[in-house]
Amino acid sequence: MASDRLDIEITETAVIRDIAGAQRIFAALRDLGVRVVLDDFGAGYSSLQILKSLPFDKIKIDRSLFHDVGRSPQADAIISAILRLAQTLDLATIAEGVETEEQVTMLRQASCHELQGYLFGRPGPMSAYEEVIGTARKRA
Numbered sequence: 001m002a003s004d005r006l007d008i009e010i011t012e013t014a015v016i017r018d019i020a021g022a023q024r025i026f027a028a029l030r031d032l033g034v035r036v037v038l039d040d041f042g043a044g045y046s047s048l049q050i051l052k053s054l055p056f057d058k059i060k061i062d063r064s065l066f067h068d069v070g071r072s073p074q075a076d077a078i079i080s081a082i083l084r085l086a087q088t089l090d091l092a093t094i095a096e097g098v099e100t101e102e103q104v105t106m107l108r109q110a111s112c113h114e115l116q117g118y119l120f121g122r123p124g125p126m127s128a129y130e131e132v133i134g135t136a137r138k139r140a
Contacts, residue, residue: 003032009039009060012050019053026055037094042082051089059086063097063117070102083110 008029015022026036035057038050043062051059061082068075079095086093095107098117107115 007035009037058092060094
């Protein structure tokens with residue numbers, strides 16, 4: 001598999017104790033062409049210092065922030081603000097935990113790049129994906 005097809009997701013708590021060490025690791029990963037994604041943004045500290053200090057390629061917005069989308073002006077405003085922040089920092093965005101068409105509409109209107117969630121597919125046993133994986137490997 002080509003390294004530029006790989007995204008590594010990391011949470012803030014995994015890097016907050018040693019930002020200097022994380023910077024060295026991130027630089028090595030980027031030299032390999034691997035993208036680094038800040039996972040679960042909005043679920044914990046959501047430190048802007050982390051965004052400033054580390055070269056993330058994407059922000060993955062935590063599913064907990066989408067529960068009240070469309071029902072709460074505060075929830076909508078928070079999601080919109082995160083998406084605008086990411087756009088300003090030239091970071092791609094992923095929304096995790098998307099479960100309703102209303103969430104899809106809001107996220108598309110706010111220019112979210114990628115969507116994940118039960119609306120698109122549910123987890124399943126690996127055996128259900130063996131044929132798909134085998135086909136993909138043959139193409140590669």
